[in-house]
Amino acid sequence: MLRGALALLLDFEKDIEVVGQAGDGKEALSLITKLTPDVCLLDIEMPLMSGLEVAEELQRMDSPCRVMILTTFARPGYFERAVQAGVQGYLLKDEPSDRLAEAIRRVMDGRREVSPELVFGTVREVNPLTEREREILRLAAAGSSSSEIASKLHLSYGTVRNYMSEVLSKLEAKNRIEAIALAEEKGWI
Known part of the structure:
Protein backbone atom coordinates (compact mmCIF):
# COMPACT_ATOMS: atom_id res chain seq x y z
CA MET A 1 0.00 0.00 0.00
CA LEU A 2 2.82 2.41 0.91
CA ARG A 3 4.69 1.56 -2.31
CA GLY A 4 1.60 2.26 -4.41
CA ALA A 5 0.86 5.54 -2.63
CA LEU A 6 4.46 6.67 -3.01
CA ALA A 7 4.44 5.81 -6.73
CA LEU A 8 1.20 7.73 -7.20
CA LEU A 9 2.57 10.82 -5.42
CA LEU A 10 5.79 10.72 -7.47
CA ASP A 11 3.82 10.31 -10.71
CA PHE A 12 2.15 13.66 -9.96
CA GLU A 13 5.57 15.31 -10.40
CA LYS A 14 5.91 16.65 -13.97
CA ASP A 15 9.54 15.58 -14.37
CA ILE A 16 9.36 12.16 -12.66
CA GLU A 17 7.89 9.00 -14.16
CA VAL A 18 7.51 5.78 -12.18
CA VAL A 19 8.36 2.97 -14.61
CA GLY A 20 8.04 -0.02 -12.29
CA GLN A 21 7.23 -1.34 -8.85
CA ALA A 22 8.44 -4.51 -7.17
CA GLY A 23 7.20 -6.47 -4.18
CA ASP A 24 10.58 -7.96 -3.23
CA GLY A 25 14.29 -7.48 -3.80
CA LYS A 26 14.71 -10.13 -6.50
CA GLU A 27 11.83 -8.67 -8.50
CA ALA A 28 13.33 -5.18 -8.01
CA LEU A 29 16.71 -6.32 -9.34
CA SER A 30 15.05 -7.98 -12.32
CA LEU A 31 12.99 -4.87 -13.12
CA ILE A 32 15.99 -2.57 -12.75
CA THR A 33 17.98 -4.75 -15.15
CA LYS A 34 15.09 -4.92 -17.62
CA LEU A 35 13.77 -1.33 -17.46
CA THR A 36 17.09 0.48 -16.78
CA PRO A 37 15.62 3.36 -14.75
CA ASP A 38 17.69 6.43 -13.96
CA VAL A 39 16.96 6.07 -10.23
CA CYS A 40 15.58 3.25 -8.11
CA LEU A 41 14.09 3.65 -4.65
CA LEU A 42 14.70 0.65 -2.41
CA ASP A 43 13.52 -0.24 1.06
CA ILE A 44 16.15 -1.79 3.30
CA GLU A 45 13.92 -4.63 4.46
CA MET A 46 12.34 -6.39 1.50
CA PRO A 47 11.55 -10.08 1.09
CA LEU A 48 14.06 -12.34 -0.72
CA MET A 49 16.79 -9.65 -1.05
CA SER A 50 17.24 -6.57 1.09
CA GLY A 51 17.58 -3.17 -0.51
CA LEU A 52 21.22 -3.17 0.53
CA GLU A 53 21.79 -6.53 -1.19
CA VAL A 54 20.15 -5.19 -4.35
CA ALA A 55 22.36 -2.07 -4.20
CA GLU A 56 25.46 -4.23 -3.71
CA GLU A 57 24.49 -6.41 -6.67
CA LEU A 58 23.87 -3.35 -8.87
CA GLN A 59 27.32 -2.09 -7.91
CA ARG A 60 28.87 -5.47 -8.86
CA MET A 61 27.02 -5.30 -12.19
CA ASP A 62 28.31 -1.73 -12.70
CA SER A 63 24.73 -0.58 -13.29
CA PRO A 64 24.25 3.07 -14.25
CA CYS A 65 21.07 3.20 -12.14
CA ARG A 66 21.39 5.58 -9.20
CA VAL A 67 20.22 3.98 -5.96
CA MET A 68 18.27 5.64 -3.18
CA ILE A 69 17.38 3.85 0.04
CA LEU A 70 14.19 4.70 1.90
CA THR A 71 14.18 3.39 5.44
CA THR A 72 12.62 3.57 8.86
CA PHE A 73 15.90 2.28 10.31
CA ALA A 74 18.62 4.67 11.46
CA ARG A 75 21.09 1.86 12.12
CA PRO A 76 24.69 2.97 11.55
CA GLY A 77 25.75 -0.33 10.00
CA TYR A 78 23.07 -0.02 7.34
CA PHE A 79 24.30 3.44 6.45
CA GLU A 80 27.89 2.15 6.28
CA ARG A 81 26.87 -0.67 3.92
CA ALA A 82 24.83 1.75 1.80
CA VAL A 83 27.83 4.06 1.38
CA GLN A 84 30.07 1.09 0.47
CA ALA A 85 27.48 -0.02 -2.09
CA GLY A 86 27.58 3.39 -3.77
CA VAL A 87 24.08 4.43 -2.72
CA GLN A 88 23.47 8.08 -3.65
CA GLY A 89 20.46 8.70 -1.40
CA TYR A 90 19.56 7.51 2.08
CA LEU A 91 16.29 8.94 3.35
CA LEU A 92 13.70 8.26 6.00
CA LYS A 93 10.31 6.99 4.82
CA ASP A 94 8.44 9.61 6.77
CA GLU A 95 9.91 12.50 4.77
CA PRO A 96 7.29 14.57 2.89
CA SER A 97 6.80 13.48 -0.74
CA ASP A 98 7.97 16.87 -2.06
CA ARG A 99 11.24 16.39 -0.12
CA LEU A 100 11.63 12.95 -1.73
CA ALA A 101 10.94 14.35 -5.22
CA GLU A 102 13.53 17.07 -4.65
CA ALA A 103 16.03 14.47 -3.39
CA ILE A 104 15.48 12.40 -6.55
CA ARG A 105 16.21 15.48 -8.66
CA ARG A 106 19.41 16.18 -6.70
CA VAL A 107 20.57 12.57 -7.10
CA MET A 108 19.90 12.87 -10.84
CA ASP A 109 22.15 15.95 -10.80
CA GLY A 110 24.95 13.81 -9.35
CA ARG A 111 24.60 14.88 -5.72
CA ARG A 112 24.13 12.71 -2.65
CA GLU A 113 21.09 13.05 -0.42
CA VAL A 114 21.03 11.88 3.17
CA SER A 115 18.48 12.65 5.87
CA PRO A 116 20.18 14.65 8.63
CA GLU A 117 18.71 12.32 11.26
CA LEU A 118 20.54 9.43 9.63
CA VAL A 119 23.86 11.27 9.41
CA PHE A 120 23.92 12.04 13.10
CA GLY A 121 23.16 8.41 13.85
CA THR A 122 26.36 7.32 12.13
CA VAL A 123 28.52 8.38 15.06
CA ARG A 124 28.85 4.94 16.55
CA GLU A 125 31.13 2.07 17.25
CA VAL A 126 33.15 0.72 14.33
CA ASN A 127 32.27 -2.64 12.82
CA PRO A 128 34.99 -4.96 14.16
CA LEU A 129 34.33 -7.72 11.61
CA THR A 130 36.41 -8.22 8.47
Missing part, protein backbone atom coordinates in the same frame (compact mmCIF):
# COMPACT_ATOMS: atom_id res chain seq x y z
CA GLU A 131 34.67 -8.70 5.13
CA ARG A 132 35.35 -12.48 5.29
CA GLU A 133 33.91 -12.68 8.82
CA ARG A 134 30.79 -10.78 7.68
CA GLU A 135 30.46 -13.12 4.70
CA ILE A 136 30.67 -16.19 6.93
CA LEU A 137 28.20 -14.71 9.42
CA ARG A 138 25.75 -13.81 6.61
CA LEU A 139 25.88 -17.41 5.35
CA ALA A 140 25.36 -18.69 8.91
CA ALA A 141 22.40 -16.30 9.26
CA ALA A 142 20.95 -17.79 6.06
CA GLY A 143 21.04 -21.21 7.75
CA SER A 144 24.25 -22.67 6.34
CA SER A 145 26.24 -25.03 8.57
CA SER A 146 30.00 -24.63 8.98
CA SER A 147 30.53 -27.50 6.52
CA GLU A 148 28.24 -25.86 3.95
CA ILE A 149 29.98 -22.49 4.44
CA ALA A 150 33.36 -24.19 3.94
CA SER A 151 32.15 -25.76 0.72
CA LYS A 152 30.59 -22.53 -0.62
CA LEU A 153 33.68 -20.44 0.14
CA HIS A 154 36.24 -23.12 -0.79
CA LEU A 155 37.68 -23.12 2.74
CA SER A 156 38.41 -25.95 5.13
CA TYR A 157 35.94 -26.72 7.89
CA GLY A 158 38.62 -25.79 10.47
CA THR A 159 39.19 -22.39 8.83
CA VAL A 160 35.46 -21.61 8.96
CA ARG A 161 35.36 -22.74 12.59
CA ASN A 162 38.31 -20.44 13.36
CA TYR A 163 36.62 -17.49 11.64
CA MET A 164 33.41 -18.13 13.58
CA SER A 165 35.37 -18.35 16.81
CA GLU A 166 36.96 -14.97 16.03
CA VAL A 167 33.51 -13.49 15.28
CA LEU A 168 32.19 -14.74 18.63
CA SER A 169 35.19 -13.26 20.40
CA LYS A 170 34.97 -9.87 18.68
CA LEU A 171 31.24 -9.58 19.32
CA GLU A 172 31.50 -11.06 22.81
CA ALA A 173 28.75 -13.49 21.84
CA LYS A 174 28.12 -16.88 23.46
CA ASN A 175 27.09 -18.59 20.23
CA ARG A 176 26.50 -17.98 16.54
CA ILE A 177 22.79 -17.17 17.07
CA GLU A 178 23.70 -14.38 19.49
CA ALA A 179 26.44 -13.15 17.13
CA ILE A 180 24.02 -13.07 14.18
CA ALA A 181 21.39 -11.20 16.21
CA LEU A 182 23.94 -8.63 17.41
CA ALA A 183 25.45 -8.09 13.95
CA GLU A 184 21.99 -7.73 12.36
CA GLU A 185 20.85 -5.30 15.07
CA LYS A 186 23.87 -3.10 14.40
CA GLY A 187 23.44 -3.43 10.62
CA TRP A 188 26.82 -5.09 10.17
CA ILE A 189 25.43 -7.99 8.12
Whole structure:
Protein backbone atom coordinates (compact mmCIF):
# COMPACT_ATOMS: atom_id res chain seq x y z
CA MET A 1 0.00 0.00 0.00
CA LEU A 2 2.82 2.41 0.91
CA ARG A 3 4.69 1.56 -2.31
CA GLY A 4 1.60 2.26 -4.41
CA ALA A 5 0.86 5.54 -2.63
CA LEU A 6 4.46 6.67 -3.01
CA ALA A 7 4.44 5.81 -6.73
CA LEU A 8 1.20 7.73 -7.20
CA LEU A 9 2.57 10.82 -5.42
CA LEU A 10 5.79 10.72 -7.47
CA ASP A 11 3.82 10.31 -10.71
CA PHE A 12 2.15 13.66 -9.96
CA GLU A 13 5.57 15.31 -10.40
CA LYS A 14 5.91 16.65 -13.97
CA ASP A 15 9.54 15.58 -14.37
CA ILE A 16 9.36 12.16 -12.66
CA GLU A 17 7.89 9.00 -14.16
CA VAL A 18 7.51 5.78 -12.18
CA VAL A 19 8.36 2.97 -14.61
CA GLY A 20 8.04 -0.02 -12.29
CA GLN A 21 7.23 -1.34 -8.85
CA ALA A 22 8.44 -4.51 -7.17
CA GLY A 23 7.20 -6.47 -4.18
CA ASP A 24 10.58 -7.96 -3.23
CA GLY A 25 14.29 -7.48 -3.80
CA LYS A 26 14.71 -10.13 -6.50
CA GLU A 27 11.83 -8.67 -8.50
CA ALA A 28 13.33 -5.18 -8.01
CA LEU A 29 16.71 -6.32 -9.34
CA SER A 30 15.05 -7.98 -12.32
CA LEU A 31 12.99 -4.87 -13.12
CA ILE A 32 15.99 -2.57 -12.75
CA THR A 33 17.98 -4.75 -15.15
CA LYS A 34 15.09 -4.92 -17.62
CA LEU A 35 13.77 -1.33 -17.46
CA THR A 36 17.09 0.48 -16.78
CA PRO A 37 15.62 3.36 -14.75
CA ASP A 38 17.69 6.43 -13.96
CA VAL A 39 16.96 6.07 -10.23
CA CYS A 40 15.58 3.25 -8.11
CA LEU A 41 14.09 3.65 -4.65
CA LEU A 42 14.70 0.65 -2.41
CA ASP A 43 13.52 -0.24 1.06
CA ILE A 44 16.15 -1.79 3.30
CA GLU A 45 13.92 -4.63 4.46
CA MET A 46 12.34 -6.39 1.50
CA PRO A 47 11.55 -10.08 1.09
CA LEU A 48 14.06 -12.34 -0.72
CA MET A 49 16.79 -9.65 -1.05
CA SER A 50 17.24 -6.57 1.09
CA GLY A 51 17.58 -3.17 -0.51
CA LEU A 52 21.22 -3.17 0.53
CA GLU A 53 21.79 -6.53 -1.19
CA VAL A 54 20.15 -5.19 -4.35
CA ALA A 55 22.36 -2.07 -4.20
CA GLU A 56 25.46 -4.23 -3.71
CA GLU A 57 24.49 -6.41 -6.67
CA LEU A 58 23.87 -3.35 -8.87
CA GLN A 59 27.32 -2.09 -7.91
CA ARG A 60 28.87 -5.47 -8.86
CA MET A 61 27.02 -5.30 -12.19
CA ASP A 62 28.31 -1.73 -12.70
CA SER A 63 24.73 -0.58 -13.29
CA PRO A 64 24.25 3.07 -14.25
CA CYS A 65 21.07 3.20 -12.14
CA ARG A 66 21.39 5.58 -9.20
CA VAL A 67 20.22 3.98 -5.96
CA MET A 68 18.27 5.64 -3.18
CA ILE A 69 17.38 3.85 0.04
CA LEU A 70 14.19 4.70 1.90
CA THR A 71 14.18 3.39 5.44
CA THR A 72 12.62 3.57 8.86
CA PHE A 73 15.90 2.28 10.31
CA ALA A 74 18.62 4.67 11.46
CA ARG A 75 21.09 1.86 12.12
CA PRO A 76 24.69 2.97 11.55
CA GLY A 77 25.75 -0.33 10.00
CA TYR A 78 23.07 -0.02 7.34
CA PHE A 79 24.30 3.44 6.45
CA GLU A 80 27.89 2.15 6.28
CA ARG A 81 26.87 -0.67 3.92
CA ALA A 82 24.83 1.75 1.80
CA VAL A 83 27.83 4.06 1.38
CA GLN A 84 30.07 1.09 0.47
CA ALA A 85 27.48 -0.02 -2.09
CA GLY A 86 27.58 3.39 -3.77
CA VAL A 87 24.08 4.43 -2.72
CA GLN A 88 23.47 8.08 -3.65
CA GLY A 89 20.46 8.70 -1.40
CA TYR A 90 19.56 7.51 2.08
CA LEU A 91 16.29 8.94 3.35
CA LEU A 92 13.70 8.26 6.00
CA LYS A 93 10.31 6.99 4.82
CA ASP A 94 8.44 9.61 6.77
CA GLU A 95 9.91 12.50 4.77
CA PRO A 96 7.29 14.57 2.89
CA SER A 97 6.80 13.48 -0.74
CA ASP A 98 7.97 16.87 -2.06
CA ARG A 99 11.24 16.39 -0.12
CA LEU A 100 11.63 12.95 -1.73
CA ALA A 101 10.94 14.35 -5.22
CA GLU A 102 13.53 17.07 -4.65
CA ALA A 103 16.03 14.47 -3.39
CA ILE A 104 15.48 12.40 -6.55
CA ARG A 105 16.21 15.48 -8.66
CA ARG A 106 19.41 16.18 -6.70
CA VAL A 107 20.57 12.57 -7.10
CA MET A 108 19.90 12.87 -10.84
CA ASP A 109 22.15 15.95 -10.80
CA GLY A 110 24.95 13.81 -9.35
CA ARG A 111 24.60 14.88 -5.72
CA ARG A 112 24.13 12.71 -2.65
CA GLU A 113 21.09 13.05 -0.42
CA VAL A 114 21.03 11.88 3.17
CA SER A 115 18.48 12.65 5.87
CA PRO A 116 20.18 14.65 8.63
CA GLU A 117 18.71 12.32 11.26
CA LEU A 118 20.54 9.43 9.63
CA VAL A 119 23.86 11.27 9.41
CA PHE A 120 23.92 12.04 13.10
CA GLY A 121 23.16 8.41 13.85
CA THR A 122 26.36 7.32 12.13
CA VAL A 123 28.52 8.38 15.06
CA ARG A 124 28.85 4.94 16.55
CA GLU A 125 31.13 2.07 17.25
CA VAL A 126 33.15 0.72 14.33
CA ASN A 127 32.27 -2.64 12.82
CA PRO A 128 34.99 -4.96 14.16
CA LEU A 129 34.33 -7.72 11.61
CA THR A 130 36.41 -8.22 8.47
CA GLU A 131 34.67 -8.70 5.13
CA ARG A 132 35.35 -12.48 5.29
CA GLU A 133 33.91 -12.68 8.82
CA ARG A 134 30.79 -10.78 7.68
CA GLU A 135 30.46 -13.12 4.70
CA ILE A 136 30.67 -16.19 6.93
CA LEU A 137 28.20 -14.71 9.42
CA ARG A 138 25.75 -13.81 6.61
CA LEU A 139 25.88 -17.41 5.35
CA ALA A 140 25.36 -18.69 8.91
CA ALA A 141 22.40 -16.30 9.26
CA ALA A 142 20.95 -17.79 6.06
CA GLY A 143 21.04 -21.21 7.75
CA SER A 144 24.25 -22.67 6.34
CA SER A 145 26.24 -25.03 8.57
CA SER A 146 30.00 -24.63 8.98
CA SER A 147 30.53 -27.50 6.52
CA GLU A 148 28.24 -25.86 3.95
CA ILE A 149 29.98 -22.49 4.44
CA ALA A 150 33.36 -24.19 3.94
CA SER A 151 32.15 -25.76 0.72
CA LYS A 152 30.59 -22.53 -0.62
CA LEU A 153 33.68 -20.44 0.14
CA HIS A 154 36.24 -23.12 -0.79
CA LEU A 155 37.68 -23.12 2.74
CA SER A 156 38.41 -25.95 5.13
CA TYR A 157 35.94 -26.72 7.89
CA GLY A 158 38.62 -25.79 10.47
CA THR A 159 39.19 -22.39 8.83
CA VAL A 160 35.46 -21.61 8.96
CA ARG A 161 35.36 -22.74 12.59
CA ASN A 162 38.31 -20.44 13.36
CA TYR A 163 36.62 -17.49 11.64
CA MET A 164 33.41 -18.13 13.58
CA SER A 165 35.37 -18.35 16.81
CA GLU A 166 36.96 -14.97 16.03
CA VAL A 167 33.51 -13.49 15.28
CA LEU A 168 32.19 -14.74 18.63
CA SER A 169 35.19 -13.26 20.40
CA LYS A 170 34.97 -9.87 18.68
CA LEU A 171 31.24 -9.58 19.32
CA GLU A 172 31.50 -11.06 22.81
CA ALA A 173 28.75 -13.49 21.84
CA LYS A 174 28.12 -16.88 23.46
CA ASN A 175 27.09 -18.59 20.23
CA ARG A 176 26.50 -17.98 16.54
CA ILE A 177 22.79 -17.17 17.07
CA GLU A 178 23.70 -14.38 19.49
CA ALA A 179 26.44 -13.15 17.13
CA ILE A 180 24.02 -13.07 14.18
CA ALA A 181 21.39 -11.20 16.21
CA LEU A 182 23.94 -8.63 17.41
CA ALA A 183 25.45 -8.09 13.95
CA GLU A 184 21.99 -7.73 12.36
CA GLU A 185 20.85 -5.30 15.07
CA LYS A 186 23.87 -3.10 14.40
CA GLY A 187 23.44 -3.43 10.62
CA TRP A 188 26.82 -5.09 10.17
CA ILE A 189 25.43 -7.99 8.12
